[in-house]
Amino acid sequence: MWIQRPLELAPRPRGFHLVTREVLGGIPELGQLQVGLLHLLIQHTSASLALNENASPEVRRDLESWFSAAVPEQARLWTHTLEGPDDMPAHVKAALIGSSLTLPVSDGRLALGIWQGVYLCEHRDHGGARSLLATAWGQAHGERGGS
Amino acid sequence: MWIQRPLELAPRPRGFHLVTREVLGGIPELGQLQVGLLHLLIQHTSASLALNENASPEVRRDLESWFSAAVPEQARLWTHTLEGPDDMPAHVKAALIGSSLTLPVSDGRLALGIWQGVYLCEHRDHGGARSLLATAWGQAHGERGGS
Amino acid sequence: MWIQRPLELAPRPRGFHLVTREVLGGIPELGQLQVGLLHLLIQHTSASLALNENASPEVRRDLESWFSAAVPEQARLWTHTLEGPDDMPAHVKAALIGSSLTLPVSDGRLALGIWQGVYLCEHRDHGGARSLLATAWGQAHGERGGS
Numbered sequence: 001m002w003i004q005r006p007l008e009l010a011p012r013p014r015g016f017h018l019v020t021r022e023v024l025g026g027i028p029e030l031g032q033l034q035v036g037l038l039h040l041l042i043q044h045t046s047a048s049l050a051l052n053e054n055a056s057p058e059v060r061r062d063l064e065s066w067f068s069a070a071v072p073e074q075a076r077l078w079t080h081t082l083e084g085p086d087d088m089p090a091h092v093k094a095a096l097i098g099s100s101l102t103l104p105v106s107d108g109r110l111a112l113g114i115w116q117g118v119y120l121c122e123h124r125d126h127g128g129a130r131s132l133l134a135t136a137w138g139q140a141h142g143e144r145g146g147s
Numbered sequence: 148m149w150i151q152r153p154l155e156l157a158p159r160p161r162g163f164h165l166v167t168r169e170v171l172g173g174i175p176e177l178g179q180l181q182v183g184l185l186h187l188l189i190q191h192t193s194a195s196l197a198l199n200e201n202a203s204p205e206v207r208r209d210l211e212s213w214f215s216a217a218v219p220e221q222a223r224l225w226t227h228t229l230e231g232p233d234d235m236p237a238h239v240k241a242a243l244i245g246s247s248l249t250l251p252v253s254d255g256r257l258a259l260g261i262w263q264g265v266y267l268c269e270h271r272d273h274g275g276a277r278s279l280l281a282t283a284w285g286q287a288h289g290e291r292g293g294s
Numbered sequence: 295m296w297i298q299r300p301l302e303l304a305p306r307p308r309g310f311h312l313v314t315r316e317v318l319g320g321i322p323e324l325g326q327l328q329v330g331l332l333h334l335l336i337q338h339t340s341a342s343l344a345l346n347e348n349a350s351p352e353v354r355r356d357l358e359s360w361f362s363a364a365v366p367e368q369a370r371l372w373t374h375t376l377e378g379p380d381d382m383p384a385h386v387k388a389a390l391i392g393s394s395l396t397l398p399v400s401d402g403r404l405a406l407g408i409w410q411g412v413y414l415c416e417h418r419d420h421g422g423a424r425s426l427l428a429t430a431w432g433q434a435h436g437e438r439g440g441s
Contacts, residue, residue, distance in 0.1 A: 002433050004329045004400060035151045037186060037282060039331060041398055043407030045347040051246040052238055053192040058227035059238050065224040066239050070217070070364070077359040080352035091346055091353050092360050095391055097242055099345040099410070102249050102396050104188055104282045106151060111280050113190030116246070133405050135331060135398045137432075138284075139149050182298045184333060184429060198393045199385055200339040205374035206385050212371040213386045217364070244389055249396050251335055251429045253298060258427050260337030263393070285431075286296050 001036070001140045003029045007132040012122050014086070016052070016060040020117040024110065027134050031108040036138015038110065041100045043131045046090035046124050048097035054117030067093050067123075090123035097121050105138060148183070148287045150176045154279040159269050161233070163199070163207040167264040171257065174281050178255040183285015185257065188247045190278045193237035193271050195244035201264030210268075214240050237270035244268050252285060295330070295434045297323045301426040306416050308380070310346070310354040314411040318404065321428050325402040330432015332404065335394045337425045340384035340418050342391035348411030357415075361387050384417030391415050399432060 007026040009019055023040065024030065030038060042049050053059040071092045073085040080088045101118065104111040120130060154173040156166055170187065171177065177185060189196050200206040218239045220232040227235045248265065251258040267277065301320040303313055317334065318324065324332060336343050347353040365386045367379040374382045395412065398405040414424060 002329045004398065004405075035149045035282070037284075039396055039398060041405070043405075043410060045345070045407070045409050050242050051192070052242055056227055059235065062225050062227050062235050063239060063242060066218065066222070067242075069224060071360065075360070077363060078356050080350055080356050088353065088356050092357060095344050095346055095357060095361075095415075098245060098392060100396055102186055102247055104151065104186060104280050106280075111151075111188070111190075113192070113278065115192055116190065121242075131407065133398050133400075135329070137331075182296045182429070184431075197389050198339070199389055203374055206382070209372050209374050209382050210386060210389060213365065213369070214389075216371060245392060249333055249394055251298065251333060251427050253427075258298075258335070258337075260339070260425065262339055263337065268389075 001138060001143065003027065003136040005134050007134050009120055009130045009132060011128050012120060014122050014125050015064045017120045017122060018054055018117045019120045020054065023118055027136060030105055030136055032140050033105045033108055033136065033138040034141045036105040036136060038103045038105055039100060039135045041133045043133060045094050046087060047127055047130055048094045048099055048121040049101045050097050050119040050121055051101060051116050052119050053115055055115060086125050093123045148180065148285060148290065150174065150283040152281050154281050156267055156277045156279060158275050159267060161269050161272050162211045164267045164269060165201055165264045166267045170265055174283060177252055177283055179287050180252045180255060180283065180285040181288045183252040183283060185250045185252055186247060186282045188280045190280060192241050193234060194274055194277055195241045195246055195268040196248045197244050197266040197268055198248060198263050199266050200262055202262060233272050240270045295432060295437065297321065297430040299428050301428050303414055303424045303426060305422050306414060308416050308419050309358045311414045311416060312348055312411045313414045314348065317412055321430060324399055324430055326434050327399045327402060327430065327432040328435045330399040330430060332397045332399055333394060333429045335427045337427060339388050340381060341421055341424055342388045342393055342415040343395045344391050344413040344415055345395060345410050346413050347409055349409060380419050387417045
């Protein structure tokens with residue numbers, strides 16, 4: 001069983017945002033998978049996807065603080081400045097955090113740790129809506145396996 | 148063919164630890180896969196999984212040194228300090244390194260480079276046992292493919 | 295449908311290199327997949343794979359500048375120096391960026407964002423040719439799904 005579907009995440013300000021519910025709402029067919037995986041690709045190079053703590057807003061704020069201190073806008077090393085001061089740091093943050101997640105599905109649900117949630121890491125000041133491509137595959141309930 | 152199984156890694160001190168053998172011991176069914184993949188998710192947000200050098204203990208020590216210097220406990224930017232000084236740096240390190248690995252399986256074995264091994268990256272001082280969820284899928288020996 | 299094949303990337307100097315075309319040239323069978331995924335593992339611990347901006351050479355140069363400034367060769371913290379001053383920083387960069395990519399395939403093509411390309415991130419001064427293992431799986435055109 002394969003499902004592939006584009007999802008669009010609503011625009012968000014620069015920072016780390018919990019989007020687990022928004023993502024799951026876009027792929028209700030996950031409920032049909034007894035065992036499988038969900039792959040999410042963010043189709044941009046100035047935002048990224050991560051798993052991290054799903055409870056404290058402080059954690060998300062501190063993540064933004066650390067990443068923006070580690071990859072500053074005013075660094076002398078940037079030569080790619082045409083698209084604004086937040087653009088090149090965004091590419092570096094995307095390289096650090098990554099553009100995709102692969103998540104296990106068990107009994108029709110994402111099998112994350114109880115403190116884990118899906119983050120949209122928005123690295124631009126005005127990144128706008130973000131396009132994801134979701135791909136899910138696995139064994140449906142009642143489907144016979146290959147072995 | 149699908150296999151999904153929780154694994155528990157024994158408690159380890161803060162640092163980078165080679166756990167390839169411990170992980171493989173928990174999923175002997177990999178031997179049945181002619182071609183496939185193994186996905187590992189660590190179900191925590193203060194530890195991570197990586198592939199890196201499997202030979203020198205110095206490499207693992209130097210990785211710990213670099214990450215703990217780059218994400219210091221005493222940074223002024225932390226506001227999430229309730230769970231101890233090693234907690235917020237652990238979340239940042241988890242965002243940098245990542246929570247899951249997807250590894251190819253070939254002829255019943257992990258098809259890693261000869262110098263590659265699976266690391267548990269323990270970012271807490273006392274993280275305790277760590278829960279993984281292992282998911283393997285692919286074509287079993289003698290199984291007919293879909294094409 | 296499963297395809298697994300070793301690929302060898304030509305030697306490149308230290309830095310970030312766009313290799314989308316070279317990788318795709320090595321797995322023409324992707325064209326047969328209606329929906330699926332492509333997994334790429336670099337079988338080394340001193341180079342890495344990333345998705346990032348496919349247009350501007352400045353972006354790739356600035357990525358190299360930032361990573362080499364963040365993980366310097368002369369850091370006092372290195373004890374693993376036997377393989378040269380560029381070796382231990384290479385292991386750290388590989389831990390930061392990661393060793394594998396999982397990419398969606400749709401209608402026989404990689405379903406990346408229009409600005410995304412596959413990067414070989416070469417962290418050694420003289421890394422030589424780099425071995426990848428490519429694994430693709432999914433539903434072929436005309437193949438009946440499991441549900």
